Amino acid sequence: MTDSHLLAVAFDFGTTYSGYAFSFRDNPLKIQTNQGWIAGSDQLISLKTPTCVLLNSKKEFDSFGFEAENKFASLAEDGQHHSWLLFRRFKMLLHSNETLSRTTTVEDINGKSMPAMTIFAMSIGYLKRHFLEALNKQKIGIEDSDIKYVLTVPAIWNDNAKQFMREAAEQAGIETKRLKLSFEPEAASIWCQTITTKAKESLSKSGNQYMIIDLGGGTADISVHEKQIDNTLKELHKASGGPWGGTVVDDNYLQWLKQIFGSATMQKFQEEQMEDYFQLHREFEIKKRSITPDSNGKITVRLSASLRELYQKNEKVQLDDKIASLGLKGMVTFTGDKLRVDASVIKGWFEAPINSVITHVQRVLKEPNMQRVDTILIVGGFGECKLAQDQIQKAIRNKCIIIPEGAGLAVLKGAVRYGHSPDIISSRIMPHTYGFSVLETFDEQTHYDATITFLDGEKYAEDVFSTIIRAGEGVTLGKIISKGPYTPTCQDNTTFNVYCTEKVDPKYTTDPGCKHLGRLRVSHSNGRCCKDNKLNASFIFGDTELLVKAVNLRTGEEFETYIDCL
Structure with a gap:
């Protein structure tokens, strides 16, 4: 990364909310955030907006955030929303997704699918446009090439999820050489x-x-x-960490409502009273923040009267009887559009993620x-x-x-x-052991449990894990580990299969817990034979992403490449 940028902007692309902030190079600590997205009629102002994308009937981007939710709700009121698509809270698709690829799809709130890469790219593209408009209002003459972009990602994400975010950002018009991925807890630490x-x-x-x-x-x-x-x-x-964020509390709340009103009623409520459905989420988001250890007695949550009306239409059991049957008599009451819930019940929704x-x-x-x-x-x-x-x-x-x-x-x-200052994190701990799958000349003592193959009459052990770096090893920023020389099996290019595992000393790439990370493909100049194109591969560790360089030993030609994890 060069230091020719005039300012740095960060996009915090969250599961629930997204936002951005920026500062100029000459005063990096004077950080400006967007002054507030407005939720709608209730004038809720937030420094972040919901991670929510609306596509029109032609599957083109229409809007993002509060605007997307409000427009979709308005369309639903008039029964015109059926051909539109609304995607919410889709970031968790990337968490621990071993099968993630460029063709992975994501479903909108009504189960319609779109390529996930497209939805992520649209989201990042919106944040970029919104930022540039805000920037141009206060400073003119700044070119896109003057900006360094930063995209936040969970530190616990796999390499494929990080690559997915980078490629989505590229599709959104962010030049890859001006993009850094920042681990979220590291950013907070800084x-x-x-x-x-x-x-x-x-x-x-x-x-x-x-x-x-x-x-x-x-x-x-x-x-x-x-x-x-x-x-x-x-x-x-x-x-380290896991899927223990605030949305678990939201999910527990919705599951609890389904127990009371029934899944069918909640589904109809979402489909027929979209505006009230979104308001239910926003209302709970505000209420969730106000729950304290001292909260006791009953807590009031506003609940649209339309939900009770739907219940009375669709269910035979009276609501009070249903509450009693769930053992909640005296703990849950309804007054008009107010749901009164005992604090102990609400606190229970928080237990699993916090524990x-x-x-x-x-x-x-x-x-x-x-x-x-x-x-x-x-x-x-x-x-x-x-x-x-x-x-x-x-x-x-x-x-x-x-x-x-x-x-x-x-x-x-x-x-x-x-x-x-991307070099402010001077060293990191490797989360995995990385290595290649190689053939090794068969050794009876070492390879007694190996799969055997013969090449030119010689006996080889297959799928041997050739370790590049081990899990738990500390690496300084820019640490280079070179491996080779490797003789290509093809004159035009060389493809290495890269594997990773949490084990410190794996023996074979077929060991339990060992997974195929991706392919490292290096194109090279033609020689007279494969031996003319022997390569050294250098892995550059310590950054948020793994970088690779390969050198043709005959020509000295250097190739910068990356492991394709998708």
């Missing part, structure tokens, strides 16, 4: 180094070790860093090399939830737990800072 609060005091001394828990909409993403003497950050533990986070964090902190970690930062949208904060603080008592001001925007602002 931002917390700059803010003048208790967090900075705890993190600013060299040698200090701390954990970042990024609780987002879809995932909980956990990293551990050590502040270095040169002010860079060293990763101490491979990124999963706590169990995982405790397991990581018990590891021998984590004993000096004395501070925990909680950031992210779900990280602002008082209930989550309280439960984590009660469960992990021997650590200093800090929730920085503006925890929900820490990732976004840190990603902007990372765009200006």
Whole structure:
């Protein structure tokens, strides 16, 4: 990456909400965010907008965010929405998806499919256009080539998901050489180094070790860093976490409503009262943030009268009788358009994701090399939830737990800072062991359990895992590991099959847990024979993505390439 950019902009493409922020190179810490998307008639103003895409009847992009939800609801009111497509909360499609490819599809809220790459590209393209319009209002004459783009991704994502996001950004018109991917907990860690609060005091001394828990909409993403003497950050533990974000609470709420009103009624409610359906989500989003450890008695959630009317039309059992049959008598009541629910019921919807986070964090902190970690930062949208904060603080008592001001925007602002100084993360821990599948001359003692093949009368062991780098190994930014020489089997190009596993010392690429990551294809000049095109392959580690260079040993020609994981 060159430093010729005038400004850096970060797109926080979230499961639930998306937004952007930017700053100019001459004042990188003066970070500007969009001043607010307006939800609609209730004038809810947010610094992020729902990750939601609306396509028209010709499957062309129409709108994004609150605007998309409101327009689709309006179309539904007039019965004109049937040929339109609305995609919501589709980012989790990329989480732990081993079969992810360029042809993977995603379904809209009514089950209609579109290529996922198209929907992601449309979303990123919208954020880019919105940003450029905002930028041009305050500064003219800035070219696209003056901008460095940063796209946030969970650190726990696989290589194929990261490549998917990069290619979607390219389709959205972002030049790949001006794009960086930023790991979300790393970005939060970077931002917390700059803010003048208790967090900075705890993190600013060299040698200090701390954990970042990024609780987002879809995932909980956990990293551990050590502040270095040169002010860079060293990763101490491979990124970890799971699908334990705030949307789990939303899903639990919807499942609970289905128990009361029935799945058929909830489906009709979504189809026939679209505006009320979206309002139900927005209402709960606001209510969710207000639940605290001290919340008791009954909590009021507004619920459209249309939902009760649909229930009375479609169900034979009276609503009060249904509530009693579920053991909720006295805990749930209805008054007009108000649903009154006992706080203990609502708190129950939070238990699963919060308990999963706590169990995982405790397991990581018990590891021998984590004993000096004395501070925990909680950031992210779900990280602002008082209930989550309280439960984590009660469960992990021997650590200093800090929730920085503006925890929900820490990732976004840190990603902007990372765009200006990508070398601020000086080393990372490898999450996997990477290697090639190779043939090895058969050795009776080593390859007693191998699949055997013969070439030119010689005996070889197949599928041997030739390790490039091991899981758990720390790598500095730009660390180069060269392998070779390799003799091509074809004059025009060489294709290597790359594998990865969480095992430290895999023996074969067919071992359990070992997966085919992708293909590394290198084109090369023609020689008289394959031996003329012997190659060395150099893997460049330490960045958020794996880079590869190959050198033709005869010509000195250098090829920069990437592993195709899709």
